[in-house]
Amino acid sequence: MIPAMKFVVLNLFRRKLRTLFSVLGVGIGVSIMVALFTISDDLVGQVQQAFETQRGDIVVLQATAEELESDVPLHYGEQLSAAPGVRVATPMIAAILRTDADFDDRPAILYYGITGNNPIIRHMEMLQGRPISDDDPNGVVFGWRAWEILQEKMGAKAPVVGKPLALMDVVTSDGFKDVFGKPDNWDQMTEYAKKIWALQRLVKELGVHPDAIKEESPAEYEARTSRKAPPPRPNNFLGLPMDDDQYVKWLKNAHGLDYDPADPVYAYQMKMSLTVRGVCRTGIMLQDAAVFFHLKIAQIIKGKHERTEVQRVKVDGKLVDREVVRQPSATNFLIEVQGDNDEARTAAVKGVIEHVNTRIDELRAVRSEDILQRHKEIEFFEKFGLVISLIAAIAGAIGILNTMSVTVYERTREIGLLLAVGWSRLRVLSNVMQEGLLLSLLGGSFGVLFGYLEVQAARTWFAIDGLSGELNLERSAHALGLALGIGSLATLYPALRASLMTPIEALRHE
Secondary structure, three states, X not given: OOHHHHXXXXXXXXXXXXXXXXXXXXXXXXXXXXXXXXXXXXXXXXXXXXXXXXXXXXXXXXXOOOOOOOOEEOXXXXXXXXXXXXXXXXXXXXXXXXXXXXXXXXXXXXXXEEOOOOHHHHOOEEEEEOOOOOOOOOEEEEEHHHHHHHHHHHHHHOOOOXXXXXXXXXXXXXXXXXXXXXXXXXXXXXXXXXXXXXXXXXXXXXXXXXXXXXXXXXXXXXXXXXXXXXXXXXXXXXXXXXXXXXXXXXXXXHHOOOOOOOOOOOOOOEOOOEEEEEEEEOOOHHXXXXXXXXXXHHHHHHOOOOEEEEEEEEEXXXXXXXEEEEOOEEOEEEEEEOOOOHHHHHHHHHHHXXXXXXXXXXXXXXXXXXXXXXXXXXXXXXXXXXXXXXXHHHHHXXXXXXXXXXXXXXXXXXXXXXXXXXXXXXXXXXXXXXXXXXXXXXHXXXXXXXXXXXXXXXXXXXXXXXXXXXXXXXXXXXHHHXXXXXXXXXXXXXXXXXXXXXXXXXXXXX
């Protein structure tokens, strides 16, 4: 080690307490930068990753609609799969179920409808059970955070992996009273009245299609039970389906049938007989708080399933009812292209997009990463990340500037003594600058470590699973470089000022 640097190091360790506080001051400033840089990057990265790594190479949408409003009939799947360069084309539904209050941290429940070849499945880490499968279209998979919320709010009624899932238990449970809302007389209502209220609310206010809450038909009942189906439940004088007691009496009096609604063999079931298939972790906050259905079930919930509807149209000046067949559809198709390397895949993506956009007028193909640019929310997140980074840089810079300035000002008398014993002004300036850089380097290194620990603490204590579990090397290098730059500037002015003093002035400094 050269003598000058040895003197600098010995001088720092000679004043251990001052050196310690200086390193802490710089380190805290750098840790703020590292922590906030990492958090802002990870928040934006979460959304980007959901689009770029779990949406295949290309997203195909309805030509005249944005993503959530898009409606793409499933029959386009054959055309898309046959397009040159396409390896697989899979339909998907992405939708929300509105709520009165927050589910997790937003007033809606995000749900997906996917098939067994969806790219999302490859990114699922199954914590319990198994992923979505085409062999079990009634199976439901929960993101770990959504599952955690259900366990907290539903108590004894909480779902169990491998067991049936009753949507009514979710909507009517006491824990979800604030989430889904309840009438003032809820506690005085019978269980059947609660069920009817919840079913109506799901359809009229929360965005669920009426077919999702229908009971099976008599033919479906007989196929399931091998018994002759009892007459379906009629409405009472209020226009609502009879409750269990009324229905049992009506069957006995009108048809001479004994009926036990509590026995699942006798009772009609809802058409959607769901089963909890598993619990997963995707590493993306939005999806870890989401629910994954098979496409066939999500189509019914969203109203994108095949069905016949009666519409009233005007013919010759008169309104008449006509049956209209609705074809099954999805929100979009995800396309993965062929290619053994990046160059081949890039060419394939370009070719498929051109093929879809020029030959299928009703559809629009977009690169998965490009679709981000169409969302104002993404632009907001990017600006938010920039603002957070600037705040972090300013906060860290002020801390470093203050620490280094005070440190050098405190040494003014010492500088005067060095000048008095014959040190040149250049040597004094160089020595002080080296000490400042070394302090900044030590403090910066400490700050990078402490900033990483701050992020891990936030990730653990506040259950922010979307925050990175790894050190952001690029941002840490930026913060460390900024610390050295600001430390140099903060050291230069007071050091230059002190070195230009006469020894007498410096020694008199208080």
